[in-house]
Amino acid sequence: xxxxxxxxxxxxxxxxxxxxxxxxxxxxxxxxxxxxxxxxxxxxxxxxxxxxxxxxxxxxxxxxxxxxxxxxxxxxxxxxxxxxxxxxxxxxxxxxxxxxxxxxxxxxxxxxxxx
Numbered sequence: 653x654x655x656x657x658x659x660x661x662x663x664x665x666x667x668x669x670x671x672x673x674x675x676x677x678x679x680x681x682x683x684x685x686x687x688x689x690x691x692x693x694x695x696x697x698x699x700x701x702x703x704x705x706x707x708x709x710x711x712x713x714x715x716x717x718x719x720x721x722x723x724x725x726x727x728x729x730x731x732x733x734x735x736x737x738x739x740x741x742x743x744x745x746x747x748x749x750x751x752x753x754x755x756x757x758x759x760x761x762x763x764x765x766x767x
Contacts, residue, residue, distance in 0.1 A: 685747040685759035688712055688719045692745045693761050696723070703741045703765050711751070720751045730764070741765040 691712070695701045708723045724746075727739035742764055746757040 681749060682758050684715050684717065685719060685749065685757070686761070688714055688721055688747045689745040689759045689761040692721050692723060692747075693743065693763055696743055696765060697763070703743065705741075717749065719747050719749060721745060721747045722753075725765075728764075 691714075692710075696703055703725050705725050705727065707725075709720065710723075711718055711720050713719070722745070724744045725741050728742040730737040730740050742762065745759075745761045747759045748755050748757050
């Protein structure tokens with residue numbers, strides 16, 4: 653009887669430990685993907701990249717892993733307090749851990765650039 657109880661308890665402990673390890677790896681990957689998105693956004697905001705309308709793709713290595721980013725820039729008319737600011741470039745950065753657009757992205761960051 654005691655062996656049965658111990659076997660059931662150990663099975664539950666092993667299951668919880670494996671789920672915890674899987675969740676920790678997922679959160680690590682999402683954090684790294686967000687850092688990649690932040691770095692790409694910072695390059696555009698600093699003027700290191702030309703904010704041309706359209707979609708661009710690239711790859712970068714961070715934490716000994718290759719990350720694939722995509723930038724989409726579209727002008728948006730913004731209204732602030734009743735004033736129209738005109739066409740302000742809206743930038744959206746998405747990051748994946750695989751070079752396949754069908755794979756869900758791990759991080760997405762959206763912002764606006766100075767016109």
